[in-house]
Every structure is written in C-alpha cells, then in structure tokens.
Amino acid sequence: MVGCESTLNPSKNNKKKKILFVDDDLDTTWLSKRVLERNGFEVQTFESPMSALENFKPGSYDLLLTDIKMREMDGFELYDKLRKLDSNINVCFLTAAQEYYNKYNERYSWLQKKCFITKPITLENLVNTINSILS
Numbered sequence: 001m002v003g004c005e006s007t008l009n010p011s012k013n014n015k016k017k018k019i020l021f022v023d024d025d026l027d028t029t030w031l032s033k034r035v036l037e038r039n040g041f042e043v044q045t046f047e048s049p050m051s052a053l054e055n056f057k058p059g060s061y062d063l064l065l066t067d068i069k070m071r072e073m074d075g076f077e078l079y080d081k082l083r084k085l086d087s088n089i090n091v092c093f094l095t096a097a098q099e100y101y102n103k104y105n106e107r108y109s110w111l112q113k114k115c116f117i118t119k120p121i122t123l124e125n126l127v128n129t130i131n132s133i134l135s
Contacts, residue, residue, distance in 0.1 A: 016042040017134050018060060022052045022078060023067040023094065032065075035123045041130070049078040058086035062134055068095040068104075076107060090133055094119060 019036060023029045024047050033043045044061075046052035050072045064082060066075035073081075079091045092115035093104060104116050115133050117126070 016040055017062040017130075018042045018044070019063045019065050019130070020052060020056070020061045020082075021045045021065045022049055022070070022075070023047065024049075024070040025067070028067075031123075032126065035127065036130070039127045049073045049075070053078060053081055056082055056085060059088075061086075061089055063130060064089050064091045065130070066091070066093060068093050068100050069097060076103070091115065092117060092130065092133055094121075096120075 017040075019041050021029060021032055021036070021043055022045070023032070026047055029045045029047055033045050036043045044055075046055070049066070049070050052066075064079060066078055068075040070078075075093055075095075079093075082089060083091075090113055091108075091111075093100075094117050096119040098118055101116060101118075108114070113133050115129060117129060121129075
C-alpha cells in the first residue's frame with residue numbers, strides 16, 4: 001500500500017539523499033541497499049535496530065526506512081527513539097504484515113508525509129516511493 005508518485009531520479013541536484021535502512025532480514029537489506037545506491041542514494045544499513053540506534057548521528061539522514069517486525073525492538077519503537085534524537089527525520093515503514101497499518105495510522109496521524117509500504121514491493125516502486133517522500 002503506497003500512495004506516492006515519483007520518478008527514478010532521486011535528486012535534481014548532485015547532493016545524494018542519505019537513507020538509514022534497518023531490516024533484520026539480511027537478504028532484503030543487501031538487495032535494497034544495492035538498488036537504492038544504484039539509483040543515487042547514499043545508504044547505511046543495519047540488521048539490528050539496537051545497532052542502528054547506537055550508531056545514529058542526528059542530522060545525518062534524510063530518511064529512516066525501517067521494517068516494523070524485528071527482534072530487539074519494532075520499527076515503531078526505533079522511529080520513536082530516533083525522533084527524540086532528530087525531530088526532522090522522515091520515516092518510511094516496511095512490513096509484510098498488513099495488520100500494522102491501523103496501528104501506524106493511529107500512532108502517526110500527525111505525520112505530514114506518510115509512508116507505509118507492504119511487502120512484497122517491486123524495487124522500482126520502492127525507489128519511486130522514497131523519491132516522493134524526499135521531494
């Protein structure tokens with residue numbers, strides 16, 4: 001479920017947008033990183049939300065792209081903790097479980113740029129969605 005439209009050009013200028021990608025599935029993380037980098041993004045990945053939190057540098061990222069269902073803490077908790085460190089970070093949630101959508105809508109009804117992606121998603125749609133959030 002994605003309500004965004006965009007092109008495959010991540011930026012009109014040469015400054016690469018920086019994405020913090022957190023997903024405990026190694027294959028998803030590896031493939032997403034490769035695709036996003038090929039489309040002009042700078043991507044830092046973590047398979048552990050705790051490691052992402054420990055290594056987070058406020059003001060360094062344009063977008064947090066995170067899975068919701070992970071060991072250690074879920075993506076909602078991770079975003080809440082990172083937002084305390086950087087109130088300007090945009091977020092896009094990924095999940096294979098549609099049941100999180102209502103919780104997302106209730107918990108983050110105040111978000112101006114909403115992004116909730118259900119897996120599976122095509123890599124082209126992922127890039128387009130990210131471009132839309134960052135535009």
